[in-house]
Amino acid sequence: MDIVVYVHGKGGSAEEAQHYRKNFPAAKVLGLDYKTFTPWETGNEIREIVRDLYKKYDNVLLIANSIGALFSMYGGLDAYVKQAFFISPVVDMEKLILDMMQWAQVTEEELEEKGVIHTEFGEDLSWEYLSYVRTHPIVWTVPTQILYGGRDNLTSLATMQAFAAEHAAGLTVMEDGEHWFHTEEQMEFLDKWLQRVKDNM
Helix, strand or coil, X not given: CEEEEEECCCCXXXXXXXXXXXXXXXXXEEEECCCCCCHHHHHHHHHHHHHHHHHHCCEEEEEXXXXXHHHHHCCCCCCCCCXXXXXXXXCCHHHHHHHHHHHHCCCHHHHHHHCEEECCCCCEEEXXXXXXXXXXXXXXXXXXXXXXXXXXXXXXXXXXXXXXXXXXXXXXXXXXXXXXXXXXXXXXXXXXXXXXXXXXX
């Protein structure tokens, strides 16, 4: 039997995995409820779970949303995951942090000096986090399909296209999609996309 592991994004939950059971009726679907929130900690946490599942199931498939995709890629899962499906993945965290610094009018010097800066839009900027993603480029060789919303406010289409090209990933764009796929129309598009790409991989 195959197992599908779902890794949620920020503010999400493992319970979201239930949505994907109808897409993989012959597989077990598991929502991963991670407890940490940095690439180095969460990547390790995800790897330990996926490594154990790899020993028990025929194949491990991965569905990851937003920053859950970033954490998964930092988990070094290449030897364990057969296929991956990313929904609105964060693929260039350095650029995203620099963008948020610009929004908050924070310089690199200020961030390095203070270590952590709280912003009015609710995100904490961290020098340790920025330094880590700069010195640890993503290594990802798992066959991957990406769903991207044309109105994604965190990652540009150019950034997503560059990542897809570099990692030989398939890329589907829903022009009216947002970073958070949640409306009835968006979820219908997501389900049809997932059915199409999983049958063609």
